Amino acid sequence: MRYGSKHRPVGRRGNQGAALLLSLLLLALAERGWAGEARPPWQTHYTGAEATGEHVIALWQFQPGQETRDASGNGHDLTLRGQARFTTDGPFGGCLESFAAGAENDKPQGALAANAPDLSPAGAFTLELWFSAKPELEQHPNVFLVDKKYFNYVKAVPEANWDYCLCLVRTGEGRRRLDAHLGFGTDSAVCTSREFPVIPGRWIHLAFTYDGAGTGRFFINGRPAGKTILQGRGPVTPGRYGVVLGDRYGSIHSGFPGYLAQVRLCRGIVPTFSGGLELELGAGRTAFVRQEKRAAVPLTVSNDTGRSLEPARLQARLAGKARTFRAPGLAPGKSHTLSFPVDTTLRPGAYPLRATVTAAAGDGRQFTATTALAVTIAPRPLPHQMPVVNWGTGDLKQVKALGFTHQLIGWDDDYGRVWEAGRPLAALPDAAARNARLLDDYLAQGLSALIYLYPGRWSGLKSHVPRVDRDGKPREGDNVCVAFPEVQRHAYNVGASVARALGDFPALAGSLIHSEVRDDTDLCFHPHDLEACRRATGAAVPPEVQGRYGVRFSVIPDFPPWQVVPDDHPLLRYYRWFWKEGDGWNPLHTRVHQGLKSTGRRDWWTFFDPAVRVPSLWGSGGGVDVISQWTYSYPDPIKIGQATDELFAMAAGRPGQRVMKMTQVIWYRSGTAPKLPEDEAKRASWERKIPDAQFITIAPDHLREAFWSKLSRPIQGIMYHGWESLTDTGRAVSYRYTHPQTQRVLAELVRTVVRPLGPTLLQVPDRPSDFGVLESFTSQIFAGRGTHGWSQGWEADLHLILQWAQIQPKVLYEETILRDGLEGCRVLALPFCDVLPEGVARRIAAFQRAGGLLIADEYLTPALTPDIVVPSYQRTGKAREDKRVLQARAASLRRELDPFYTRYGESANPDVVVRFRRYRHCDYLFAVNDRRTFGDYVGHHGLAMEKGLPTTAALTVRRPAGHVYDLVAHRPVPVRAAGGALRFTARFGPGDGRLFLIAPTPIRGVRVAAPARASRGGAVRVEVTVVDPRGAAVPAVVPVQVEVLDPRQRPAEPSGYYGAKDGKLSFTLDLAPNDLPGRWVIRARELASGSSGARAFTVAR
Amino acid sequence: MHADALRFRGRRMPWTPLLLAALGGLLPGRLAAGTTPTPAARRAALIRAAARGPAAVPRLAAALNDENPVVRRTAANLLASLGQPGRASLRAAARNSDLVVRRTALFAACQPLTAASLPALETALADPHPALRLSAARLLVALKPRDEAVRRALQRARDDRDPAVRDVAARALWPFHKDVVSIRNRKDWDHDVVVTQTIPLPDAGWRFALDPRQNGHEQGWFAPDFDDSGWTPIVTGKAWEEQGHSYDGVAWYRGAFDLPARPEHRAVEICFDGVDECAWVWINGRYVGQHDLGPDGWDKPFTLDITEEVRWGERNQITVRVQDSAYAGGIWKPVRIEVLQ
Structure with a gap:
């Protein structure tokens, strides 16, 4: 029996936490019913003083015959908008039916007063109302119930900071929270409710009260549902927009798909919504990592009874243990927070926490409040888990089901507050409150969040620091001058503020810092820019400098005919400075990074992308931990390998910086299927359904092939962007879901490759390449060359040629050559190297004189003589023809190169691309099937061959001996050794990749060692060794699957996948006090040959 | 930097022996006793020979005709690196079958670039391969002094069948240039400059002709009385590609505009909001300036002083020569005249 047949899902953190939380929420709401008491006013149809009293500003009841009338008598009558209409399905008769809006239906809905x-x-x-959602609400993350504000985001203009709006924000499947945005003239703030379930068709009453002095409170079905205190705030600032019910006031519309009934706006706080004795979760966490120190759940007792209360008694129970606390006496309106310590040595899982508080008033009247919530103990992460990042935000369950480990979260609108403060804020209670439940949920789901920070893109900067031209005139566009010292400080302050607000949340794993900011960067001529230039380059900005990408040598008088320029050519110096430091972005990333690290969260990782969408010069991303790049896979998916190699060239400038790689899930329509076939019969099925889709889903075979292409490089994580094209969100946005198979392929690849093999791959370095490809910054500046990260153009195509020629190229920058020389290089390719700096040209010439080979095109600087010429190629756009020509050049290159250069490994099939990584004497051979044809998805357009085809390849590795294992199939591979090489055959499915371990010794089995007895609460040290026939550890990094099973066969915390370095793996099982006594089993299976071992031990009571 | 410097400096690198050993040991085709040396072995032998200096010249010269292109090119490169004796041998390779060898020979012949280089340049200008002709054209442009022989060679290059070659030569021979400084940017102008009147030029009514050989100026296309009736009508404000001209290169616009009676003014400027990419402008047959930033100039507004060239109260003639190297081209944004006070 295969071990895997009994294998539990690797995602060890089930959804029981979320389910428990939801049931507790429902329970809490149900417990707070009004049984046995008179129906409170809000449960009745308002009449009399409730309808027309002095305090009533407006009341819309939508009753038949008077649907549009303001029943308060104050004349705020309604006008319907869009498809909105009145029905009689409300709790008291009439109601307003509104509809969703969105990118493809950006029409006003609801009703306007x-x-x-x-x-x-x-x-x-x-402000109070009844609402009932339609099922399609689930597809709309943020809808407006009431709006008089128009802007629910930061905009530094007065008209964005008036009045109020009430939004219903999706927090999970069937769950929402309320955001009340309040405008205070120059800025805005938001009050946030607790999350609550929203079940389509069920009427919910909600009320929001604002005391005009900074305190906003929410009530769901008459019970408190959250309170936000906005320090130092007063009344909202009157604005000029009307009140819209069921939608946003203006574009982009965000209509509420559902029904509204009895909407009322009153002056003052309606007494019904003033609360009593309350017990709720305070500002803090409910999810903890196992063995975490000082874990505690904050429980806040609030006295909204209007009376002074005697000291309260609070009883709370978690996992069978009860504790009693005493809270001090509370004056009216006051709160007190108690910390309930959580025992994190418990077995991972979700545990209900129930708490009751009782207090008496001076007159002897007793008040009691109860709360119930779920506390999660999450397992500690296993070592070397490869991040799989959803570069976007999706439903947690879906995100997890597809295999993602991380996704992005936003930081809302706090940039303005940090800017105004001019220093890191000590705390951002709003941010913490808004994110606390979300981050708890992430941890409970076994997911991590990456917060997307963009202080340099904050819209408020536009008016402060626009870029200016040589005449000092402000430039158009949003790319402001981030080189201003105050902007740099702001960036640090933002990072530091986030670290202070959210540093305690283990689910927050790091940050995306800015994104896509270099594309529209520009020259700038403030005095500080000019001074910085002078300081860095020793000269003023050269007069020839007009644009950010350089000056063509063809327009420079007396340019050297040999097209070699001094290393300190003024233009070169200027542009080096501009792209490294001068435009301000790289230092700015560093400042955010430093701010984020300022509180000691060293495990956080920061990243920047697209990091090589710049000229080929070190420094992109500044000091971030990780750089990444977006790549569209069409027309040839192995181009993702080219972009990845560029990232490594960039990271070479900052030792220790890591590389991850993102595949775009979206495909531009223009690049794959631009014109709808006139004949409907010739359209693909998605073209018939969504003819106007702007972006479509990447073809599954492309995703698969691109996955293997990037994984064959030593990347530290993978990313995907385009959630709406990957899953059926039902949202009508520009990204469309046009291929359902793609998500299945991704999930399968994560399940079968990333999870089991990731810990191994993260420990296996690259095999050093002796074949360089120079991307010349100087040629980019003087001749307009460069891929700029788009993996298009001749430089990128030459890289593809090299891959198809079975060569493992390494991208080099000029700086690499100047720093490291060409030591270890045997061949250097020079695509589009029209102009070189003297130092680089000199080193290359010396390299060639010493026997190195130069491969170049017809544009190579005349100062160098190529040994082999590969003529440049301009693509026709016809995918098959272009691939044919490029592969023909690859074949020709091989013929010319073969007498002089021996590949370490190769495939006899030109459509199968090989690449090696190496650990000690072990090779890790990746082989990727690039055999493709036109399919029925976009193939009829001729721009991309999107359909993979199966194939077979004879693979050769030039090492005299070795034992080959298929790491995906987990079995040995028959191999033939002859002539100093190993040869074996591999079969490939469409777009498929294979990974082979070639080890110097065979694998015989797995040895598991552990003590025979242990006790609950104790620690068990486990040693796993993958051994050869002599019983010695195999000198490789071997993937190993471990299961530690309790007597009920439930996996314990250390279960999962590992990479056993040098064949050895050790870990500690910390038995929980609530673990089961009895016979436990540790099973370990190495995933190279598939052999396994086991060890049983007894846990005493 | 001269190529000589590149080729000679750092010749004795400490790791050279290592690589040479690699050439002999690791590369395929190690010379076996009694067999024809493999290309790798032949190449390695040339490198070893060249390390001994000019004595290797005959052997290297012979290898210029090796059957293997890598060996041939190695020989050419090594000859070029051996200074004068090597370069002399390379001159004979000006008609070598291998383009790379010919190019290496050409640059060797131009080391240094003097009048003595001209025969080699003229030979290269007649080469069947455009890449070599382009190299020759660039070298010709750099050749000083530009005497009549050089000018004649450049004129031939301007008629080359390859547009890149033509472009290099045409740019070198282009006779029109005027330093352009707007009154608004004159550092010696110590007064506020105010626009008192704006006169938009019409979008319609222009005539258009392609000039792929870049000799329109020699035919007087900028003259006010030039007969442009055979030219194609075109409008400004959109690229010529949008009007059916799928073309990269030089093209000319001719148009006319009426001016009112002379207003009070200190200066008059013509303002182009965008010409993709370069522009040269004549008003009433008089050259008024250029916008010549290369491809980066495509979206940059520019102004030219035309105070002396305009005629008030009359119809004025305007000619704009536009050069575009890629993507869209032409006068794609509005043009206006501004009266400055």
Whole structure:
């Protein structure tokens, strides 16, 4: 029996936490019913003083015959918008039906009451309504229930900071929170409710009260649902927009797909919504990592009874253990927070925490409040887990099901506050509160969050620091001058503020810092820019400098005919400075990074992308931990390998910087299927369904092939962008979901390759390449060359030629050559190297004189003589023809190169691309099937061969001996050794990749060692060794799957995948006090040959 | 830097022996006793020979005709690196079958670049391969002094069948240039400059002709009385590609505009919001300036002083020569005249 047949899902953190949380939420709401008491006013149809009293500003009840009428008598009558209509399905009869809006239906919905002064309350106010959602609400992450503000995001203009709006924000499947955005004239702030379930078709009453002095509170079905205190705030600022029910005031519309009933706006806080004794989760966490120190759940007791309360008694129970606390006496309106310590030595899982607080008033009246919530103990992460990042945000369950480990979260709108403060904020209670539940949920789901920070893109900077031209005139565009010292400080302050606000959340794993900011960077001529230039280059900005990408040598008088320039050519010096430091972005990334690390969260990793969408010069991304790059896979998926190699060339400038790689899940329509066939019969099925899709889903075979191409490089993580094209979100945005198979392929690759083999791959370095490809910065500046990260153009195509020629190229920058020389290199390719700096040209000439080979095109600087010429090629756009020509050049190159250069390994099939990584004497051979044809998805357009075809390849590795293992199939591979080489055959499915371990010794089995007895709460040291026939550890990094099973066969914390370095693996099993006594088993299976070992031990009671 | 410097400096690198050993040991085709040396062995032998200096010249010269292109090119490169004796041998390779060898020979012949280089340049200008002709054209442009022989060679290059060669020569021979400084940017102008009147030029009514050989100026296409009736109508404000001209290169626009009676003014400027990519402008047959930044100039506005060239109260003639190297081209944004006070 194969071990895997009994294998539990690797994602060890089930969804039981989320399910428990939801059931507790429902329970909490149900417990807070009004059984046995008179129906509170909000449960009735408002009449009399409730409808027309002095305090009522507006009341819309939508009753038949008077649907549009303001029942308060104040004249705020309604006008319907879009498809909105009135029905009689409300809890009291009439209701307003509204509809969703979005990118493809950006039409006003809901109903509008014209602006009037009294609709902007001068002090405290209460906004309440009933709503019932339609099922399609689930597809809309943020909808407006009521809007008089228009802007629910930061915009530094007065008209974005008036009045109020109430949004229903998706927090998970069937779960929402309320955001009340309040405008205070120059800026805005947001109050946030707790999350609550929203079940389509079920009416929910909600109320929001604002006291006009900074305190906003939410009530769901009459019970408190969250409170936000906005320090130092007063009443909202009156604005000029009308009140819209069921949608946003203006574009882009965000209509509420559902029904609204009895919407009322009152002056003051309606007494029904003033609360009593309350017990709720405080500002803190409910999810913890196992063995975490000082874990505690904050429970806040609030006295909203209007009376002074005697000291309260709070009883709480978690996992069978009860504790009693005493809270001090509370004056009216005051709160006190108690910390309930959590025992994190418990077995990982979700545990209910129930708490009750009781307090008496001076008159003897007793008040009691109860709360129930879920506390999660998450397993500690195993070592060397490869991140699989959703570069976007999706539903947690779906994200997890597809195999992602990380995804992005936003940081909302706190840039302005940090800018105003001019220093790191000590705490951002709003940010912490908004993110706390979210991050708890991430941890409970076994996911990590990456916060996307972009202080340099904050819109508020535009008015402060625009870039200026030589005449000092502000430039158009949003790319501001981030070189201003105050902007650099701001960036640090933002990072530091986030670290302070969210540094305690283990689910927050790091940050994406800015993104796509260099594309529209520009020259700038502030005095500080000019001074910085002078300081760095020793000269003023050369007069020839007009644009950011350089000056063509053809327009420079007296340019050297040999096209070699001094290393310190003024233009070269200027552009080096501009792209490294001068435009301000790289230092800015560093400042955010430093701020994020300022509180000691060393495990956080920061990343920047697309990092090579710049000229080929070190420094992109500044000091971030990781650089990444986006790549579209069409027309040839192995181009993702080219982009990855560029990333490594960039990272070479900052030792220790790591590389991850992102595949775009979206495909530009223009690059794959631009014109809808006129004959409907010739259209693909998606073209018939979504003819106007702007972006479509990457073809599954492309995703698979691109995956293997990038994984064959020593990347530290993989990323995917285009959630709406990967999954059926139902949202009508520009990214469309047009291929359902793609997500299945991704999930399969993560399940069968990344999870089991990731810990191994993260420990296996690259095999040093002796074949360089120079990307010349100087030629980019003087001749307009460069891929700029798009993996297009001749430089990229030459890289593809090399891959098809079975060569493992290494991208070099000029700086690499100047720093490291060409030591270890035997061949150097020079695509589009029209102009070189003297130092580089000199080293290359010396390299060639010493026997090195130069491969170049017809554009090579005349100062060098190529040994082999590969003429440049301009693609026709016809995918098959272009691939044919490039592969023909690859074949020709091989013929010319073969007498002089021996490959370490190769495939006899030109469509199978090989690449090696190496650990000590072990090779890790990747082989990727690039055999493709036109399919029925986009193939009829001729721009991309998207359909992979199966193939077979005879593979050769020039090492005299070795034992070959298929790491995906987990079995040995028959191999023939002859003539100093190993030869074996591999079969490939469409777009498929294979990974072979070639080890100097055979693998015989797995040895597991552990003590025979242990006790609950104790530690068990486990040693796993992958051994050869002599019983020695195999000198390789071997993938190993471990299962530690309790007597009920449930996997314990250390279960999962590992990479056993030098064949050895050791870990500690920390038995929990609530673990089961009895017979436990440790099973270990190495995933090279498939052999396994086991060890049983007894856990005493 | 001269190529000589590149080729000679650092010749004795400490790791050279290692690589040479690699050539002999690791590369395929090690010379076996009694067999024809393999290309790798022949190449390695040339490198070893060249390390001994000019004595290797005859052997290297012979290898210029080796059957293997890598060996041939290695020989050419090594000859070039051996200074004058090597370069002399390379001159004979000006008609070698291998383009790379011919190119190496050409540059060797131009080391240094003097009048003595001209025969080699003229030979190269007649080469069947455009890449070599382009190299020759670039060298010709750099050759000083530009005497009549050089000018004649450049004129031939301007008629080359390859547009890149033509472009290099045409740019060198281009006779029009005027330093352009707007009154607004004159550092010696110590007064506020105010635009008192703006006169938009019409989008329509222009005539258009392609000039792939780049000799329109020699035919007087900028003259006010030039007969452009055979030219194609075109509008400004959009690229010529949008109007059916799928073309990269030089093209000319001719148009006319009426001016009112002379207003009070200190200066008059013509303002182009965007010409993709380079432009040269005549008003009433008089050259007024250029916008010549290369491809980067495609979206950059520019102004030219035309105070002396315009005629008030009359119809004025304007000619704009435009050069575009890639993507869209032409006068793609509005043009206007500004009266400055």
